[in-house]
């Protein structure tokens with residue numbers, strides 16, 4: 376039995392970030408001892424718990440609760456302000472895509488680099504190398520430089536390395552474990568086997584994944600340890616809390632009445648409007664200054680928002696609702712044939728639905744100059760989204776479907792949180808024109 380060997384102990388850990396109004400104030404502060412130019416922000420407050428070999432711990436909490444901060448402290452990439460972390464053994468983590476990899480090196484060189492950072496000797500890596508590439512299963516790409524890899528390939532290789540470094544503790548952020556279904560299953564099988572003899576820390580927003588994989592769980596709320604105990608109990612408490620806040624925030628909002636055009640109306644509309652059996656979707660709005668984008672910068676999205684059919688912007692809509700997705704783009708250089716599109720992805724990064732302007736603009740000439748502003752409106756019935764988080768990416772390119780220059784691509788331009796009690800099933804549900812049911 377391994378159970379009594381403590382692998383991780385977190386003792387009264389707190390973390391305070393110093394928030395400066397201007398970056399230059401950080402430098403200035405070094406010279407001004409008496410005056411405080413920053414505000415304190417406590418991302419973690421007095422966190423204590425321990426995990427023994429053979430145990431797996433889920434870490435749950437809302438965005439900004441302090442999960443990443445805690446994991447960075449455990450991985451020793453961030454220093455706690457007060458308190459102490461003790462780790463007994465080797466820790467390997469999948470927290471940041473590409474961390475530990477050199478983009479200019481091949482996959483093979485990166486296996487050696489990354490495994491050696493985990494303290495493995497060259498002989499040990501030679502011994503494991505075949506197992507690592509078999510696990511990653513990325514074929515000839517292992518000899519390509521990793522900057523050419525897709526994010527899925529990165530994850531495959533990174534996971535394969537941490538799975539073979541003889542770690543005593545593995546730290547996995549579920550948000551990063553993006554791969555196809557077969558690879559995800561392979562990882563899950565590995566983690567189930569690993570946790571019998573090691574310690575697994577698993578961060579997730581998905582309480583069913585936590586109860587499925589972990590024995591214990593920690594719930595962080597506003598930087599404090601709200602609960603620590605069996606994964607099932609903690610998940611239930613967390614779900615009850617989410618449900619409560621959902622109910623109270625809904626109480627504050629007048630219930631939205633779903634309208635639909637006559638051309639296509641879900642025949643259960645009146646019933647859906649009068650009950651709680653429906654699909655409420657909250658939308659986190661576009662923030663032009665804080666989005667991450669890439670491309671050739673010939674055009675910039677300045678707004679992305681959703682409205683109802685009367686052009687009222689929506690921060691809350693309902694699956695099945697008739698909506699407009701509106702995109703506004705500033706053109707910065709000449710575009711001969713702009714194509715503007717969007718994709719909605721689920722939390723694993725799988726595309727769920729999307730479209731673009733290519734076909735609808737085929738017979739028009741949309742030559743644009745710098746200073747033109749493009750307004751695009753997609754009108755559609757919002758599909759019914761299963762419970763969970765979704766993101767909407769937008770992109771503008773110049774060219775045609777096959778060959779084009781990408782000018783701006785924004786991941787997560789909008790983020791949706793779906794709370795569904797609808798009866799629909801599948802990746803997305805669709806509004807129903809009719810359901811016939813007869814008994815003879």
Ligand SMILES: Nc1ncnc2c1ncn2[C@@H]1O[C@H](COP(=O)(O)OP(=O)(O)OP(=O)(O)O)[C@@H](O)[C@H]1O
Pocket residue numbers: 392393394416418436437438439440441442443444445
């Ligand atoms: N370097 C930093 N400087 C200032 N504040 C920070 C810094 N890093 C994190 N924070 C703040 O600390 C809080 C906790 O952040 P953290 O990233 O740990 O949350 P999280 O639970 O991992 O969230 P998510 O689920 O969104 O990833 C947030 O309010 C965040 O804005």
